[in-house]
Amino acid sequence: MQEVVISGTGVFTPPHSISNDELVEAFNAYVDLYNAKHLAEIASGEVEAKTYSSSDFIYAASGIESRFVMEKAGILDPTRMCPRYDPRPDDQPSMMAEMAREAAQVALAEAEIDAADIDLILCAASNMERAYPAMAVEIQALLGAGGFAFDMNVACSSATFGIQTAADMIKSGSIQRALVLCPEITSGHLEWRDRDCHFIFGDVATAVLLEAADVAKRPQFKLRSTRCATRFSNNIRNNNGFLRRAHDQMEDRRDMQFMQNGRKVFKEVLPLVSDHIAKHLEDEGHDATGLKRLWLHQANKTMNDYIGRKVLGRVPTPEEQPNILKDYANTSSAGSIIAFAQNKDGLSAGDLGLICSFGAGYSVGSVVVEAL
Numbered sequence: 001m002q003e004v005v006i007s008g009t010g011v012f013t014p015p016h017s018i019s020n021d022e023l024v025e026a027f028n029a030y031v032d033l034y035n036a037k038h039l040a041e042i043a044s045g046e047v048e049a050k051t052y053s054s055s056d057f058i059y060a061a062s063g064i065e066s067r068f069v070m071e072k073a074g075i076l077d078p079t080r081m082c083p084r085y086d087p088r089p090d091d092q093p094s095m096m097a098e099m100a101r102e103a104a105q106v107a108l109a110e111a112e113i114d115a116a117d118i119d120l121i122l123c124a125a126s127n128m129e130r131a132y133p134a135m136a137v138e139i140q141a142l143l144g145a146g147g148f149a150f151d152m153n154v155a156c157s158s159a160t161f162g163i164q165t166a167a168d169m170i171k172s173g174s175i176q177r178a179l180v181l182c183p184e185i186t187s188g189h190l191e192w193r194d195r196d197c198h199f200i201f202g203d204v205a206t207a208v209l210l211e212a213a214d215v216a217k218r219p220q221f222k223l224r225s226t227r228c229a230t231r232f233s234n235n236i237r238n239n240n241g242f243l244r245r246a247h248d249q250m251e252d253r254r255d256m257q258f259m260q261n262g263r264k265v266f267k268e269v270l271p272l273v274s275d276h277i278a279k280h281l282e283d284e285g286h287d288a289t290g291l292k293r294l295w296l297h298q299a300n301k302t303m304n305d306y307i308g309r310k311v312l313g314r315v316p317t318p319e320e321q322p323n324i325l326k327d328y329a330n331t332s333s334a335g336s337i338i339a340f341a342q343n344k345d346g347l348s349a350g351d352l353g354l355i356c357s358f359g360a361g362y363s364v365g366s367v368v369v370e371a372l
């Protein structure tokens with residue numbers, strides 16, 4: 001069986017950042033407008049008054065300080081509260097494809113290979129911009145990559161499930177090189193008017209380049225093992241599928257965007273992830289306490305701190321368990337890969353690290369890598 005290596009990573013960071021204070025100021029202005037508009041119904045008890053958000057709550061509950069977005073003005077306009085993403089004509093590249101291309105080019109440059117040598121492009125993300133043709137095929141064309149391409153969606157776990165999918169193809173010999181791309185425009189499926197979740201997400205795109213060890217010029221990590229698991233839950237859900245009308249009346253269509261029962265997610269996902277990692281490591285004969293780095297999905301700082309403590313059996317240092325949540329917020333599938341791409345240096349040959357993502361489904365994916 002072919003050995004698989006990671007030889008490049010890339011992150012595309014959108015041009016605009018929104019701080020908690022900016023976000024809360026816009027949200028609270030929206031609350032004032034809403035409450036003024038519904039003054040009579042609120043007074044009669046027909047409508048519930050909306051309450052202010054707060055930067056202190058956001059930081060304390062999530063560890064998020066800011067988030068990047070592809071468009072900022074629409075989100076911060078209290079009369080609008082969603083980004084302005086005008087539909088692009090069919091003869092122009094789609095947004096996800098452009099973002100993914102940027103991240104992919106960084107990874108290709110790092111690995112010192114040409115796009116034409118890629119055999120597989122996986123676009124692995126929480127939402128696709130359209131039903132078909134697959135985003136991945138458009139990205140393949142934009143890059144000038146060879147081989148074939150397809151989309152896959154396992155929500156926040158898409159990156160690690162994509163890595164396992166690509167790695168298994170390389171191991172079997174059906175391909176030699178793959179790009180796993182996670183372009184996430186979460187700002188398009190977040191309800192910015194919902195106080196419980198308006199602060200959670202940000203936009204980004206990431207790339208991981210996997211190659212057969214035999215052909216890699218610049219191998220960085222050996223892929224030691226991967227493991228994926230799923231268990232159905234409705235606690236994180238988005239009903240915006242092709243059987244629904246487009247949500248032009250957004251007021252009535254809250255379920256067409258990100259929905260979650262955050263408390264339940266918190267309680268149910270923690271044991272699922274910690275047990276999954278422990279079992280994965282044990283089955284592969286790895287000593288968890290010997291892991292030199294944990295690149296975890298970036299959903300919530302308290303959750304990540306808990307998982308890190310549970311896995312290592314002690315409080316990890318910030319270097320051992322990088323946190324990119326404060327600058328990027330939750331970027332769905334891309335979070336663990338941003339953490340990996342920006343914090344993969346400084347390990348010695350033979351050191352083991354773990355990439356782990358988790359989220360809707362529920363789904364958990366873990367990847368053990370060895371520094372070369």
Ligand code: COA
Nearest residue numbers: 052053054057061062156195196262263265266299300359
């Ligand atoms: N500003 C100020 N206060 C807020 C607020 C906001 N934006 N949002 C909620 N609150 C208030 C609530 O009204 C509540 O007040 P009360 O106690 O007076 O009723 C209080 O803060 C606690 O709210 P709650 O929703 O229970 O907060 P929490 O501590 O559970 O934190 C999450 C909320 C979403 C951050 C947390 O549950 C979480 O991280 N869950 C996991 C999310 C996750 O990982 N999802 C995966 C997505 S892929």
